[in-house]
Amino acid sequence: MNTRKQTELIVALDVNSQVEMIRAIELLPVDIQWVKVGLELFCAEGPSILLPLRDRNLSVFLDLKLHDIPKTVEKAVKSASKHGVQLLTIHASGSREMIRAACVAAREFGQNGPKILAVTALTSLQDSDLKDIGVQRGMSEQVRALAQLAVDAGADGLVCSPLETALLRRELGEKPLLVTPGIRSQKDELGDQKRTLSAVDAVRAGATHLVVGRPILAAADPARAAAELLSEIRAASAS
Ligand code: C5P
Numbered sequence: 001m002n003t004r005k006q007t008e009l010i011v012a013l014d015v016n017s018q019v020e021m022i023r024a025i026e027l028l029p030v031d032i033q034w035v036k037v038g039l040e041l042f043c044a045e046g047p048s049i050l051l052p053l054r055d056r057n058l059s060v061f062l063d064l065k066l067h068d069i070p071k072t073v074e075k076a077v078k079s080a081s082k083h084g085v086q087l088l089t090i091h092a093s094g095s096r097e098m099i100r101a102a103c104v105a106a107r108e109f110g111q112n113g114p115k116i117l118a119v120t121a122l123t124s125l126q127d128s129d130l131k132d133i134g135v136q137r138g139m140s141e142q143v144r145a146l147a148q149l150a151v152d153a154g155a156d157g158l159v160c161s162p163l164e165t166a167l168l169r170r171e172l173g174e175k176p177l178l179v180t181p182g183i184r185s186q187k188d189e190l191g192d193q194k195r196t197l198s199a200v201d202a203v204r205a206g207a208t209h210l211v212v213g214r215p216i217l218a219a220a221d222p223a224r225a226a227a228e229l230l231s232e233i234r235a236a237s238a239s
Contacts, residue, residue, distance in 0.1 A: 006237040007203045009230055010034040010061050012181070012213030016044045022052060027222040031230060034086075036061040036211055050083045060085040061179070061211070065119055067091035070101035077105035081113045087179070087209075089159060092118035092146040096153045103154035117179055118150035119159045123195065140164070144171065151176055162197035162205065169206030181211040183229075188215045199229055203236035 011028060013021050013035050021041060025032075035058050041049055042064065053060050062085040066073050073090060080088050090102045099118060106113040120143040121130070127139055135142055147158050147168050157177025160168055165180050184196040191214055202210055212229060219225035 007207055007233050008034050008209045009199075009226070009233055010036050010179070010209050010211045011216055011226065012036040012038065012211050013041060014038060014213045014217070016040050018045050018049055018052070021045075021049065024217055024222075025053075025056065025058070027217070029223050029227045029230070032058075032226055034059045034061060034209070036063050036213075038063045039065070047083050050085065054084055059087075061087040061089075061117075061209070062114070063089050065089045065091055066102065067094045068098070070095070070098045073098050074101040074105040077102045077114075077116070078108070081106055081109045084112065085114045087117055087177075088114040089117045089119055090155075092120050092150040092155070092158075096149060099150055099153035099155055103156075115156035115177060116154075117157045117159050117177065118146070118155040120146040120150070120164075123161045123182065140167075144168075147172060157208065161195050162202045162207070163195045165197075165202060165205035165207050177208045178206055179209040179211060180205075180207040181213075183210050183212050184215060189218075199232050200236040203233055 011032055013024055015021050015024055035053060037049060037060060050060060062080055066076050077088065090099065092099065103116050106116050121139060130139065130142060143164055150158060151172055157179060158168060159179045162180050162182045165178050168178060180202050182196045183199050183202055184190060185198050190196060199210055216222050216226045
């Protein structure tokens with residue numbers, strides 16, 4: 001049983017302009033509280049893209065996957081924190097010092113600062129990619145090691161594939177946020193997602209936030225698809 005508070009649904013706004021973004025959010029039911037802004041939209045429109053989201057009282061996951069020297073990441077986190085976002089990603093492989101610098105920077109903003117999420121190994125990587133960059137251990141060991149490093153260095157949580165969620169929850173305990181993309185029901189198109197779980201199974205595995213893009217925004221009726229997912233998540237969180 002999931003003893004945490006209710007798992008949140010985050011809608012990934014994977015579009016490339018403000019016009020498309022507004023169109024997308026106007027299709028969503030009013031009880032959607034979270035959206036994700038990624039690199040494509042942020043690079044296209046800049047930080048002003050966050051204003052219409054704030055005006056609508058939406059909570060924002062800003063998925064910038066920062067990875068640089070600690071000082072640069074610290075300054076980037078401060079700049080991002082000024083925009084009032086709630087979740088922000090960095091790469092765990094950037095080092096203990098870089099993760100710490102990001103967390104210290106975010107905490108300067110107190111309750112208004114973002115929670116820092118660490119990305120362990122991108123799900124697009126395979127063992128051979130790790131070998132190419134000199135990492136000899138296999139993927140699951142790499143994910144576990146980077147997850148532990150990130151949490152030890154102060155990260156509030158991790159972005160993880162749905163198939164890693166249960167393992168990371170067992171290993172890291174109840175505290176870290178576990179933010180999980182790759183959610184698909186049996187009727188959804190897989191698209192380029194290969195390792196998927198249903199929303200209900202991801203909640204049961206211990207995810208605190210589910211990130212869903214195409215199953216909502218590419219649905220024939222996005223409002224209905226989002227409402228159905230929300231009610232499945234609420235039911236699974238309560239059971
Ligand atoms: O459309 P879909 O539901 O696959 O969207 C999932 C979102 O989560 C996309 O924004 C994608 O970039 C992101 N993501 C992912 N897998 C990861 C990390 C992020 O699918 N490992």
